[in-house]
Amino acid sequence: MSYGSVDLSEISCEEVLQEIELYIDGELDADRHAIFADHLASCTPCLHHASFQARLKEILRSKCRQQTPEHLVVRIRTMIRFERFHQR
Numbered sequence: 605m606s607y608g609s610v611d612l613s614e615i616s617c618e619e620v621l622q623e624i625e626l627y628i629d630g631e632l633d634a635d636r637h638a639i640f641a642d643h644l645a646s647c648t649p650c651l652h653h654a655s656f657q658a659r660l661k662e663i664l665r666s667k668c669r670q671q672t673p674e675h676l677v678v679r680i681r682t683m684i685r686f687e688r689f690h691q692r
């Protein structure tokens with residue numbers, strides 16, 4: 605069961621969504637980053653998810669300069685899963 609409707613051979617939507625934070629943080633290696641960029645360019649649901657995550661991170665960064673408390677991270681992850689569930 606894939607998240608988006610686009611079936612790309614390089615990487616699945618599931619994989620993209622699992623590692624989207626690494627992509628946003630620029631922690632993927634160059635090859636992987638390119639694959640992600642390719643996928644996001646052709647997969648609207650993942651692109652939306654990526655921009656949603658990026659926005660969340662910006663909000664968190666601006667609200668709390670210190671490290672994000674673990675319980676907050678868990679709550680946000682739950683929210684994201686909830687959103688995914690409702691987008692199916």
Ligand SMILES: [Zn+2]
Pocket residue numbers: 607608610616617620643647649650
């Ligand atoms: Zn996708």
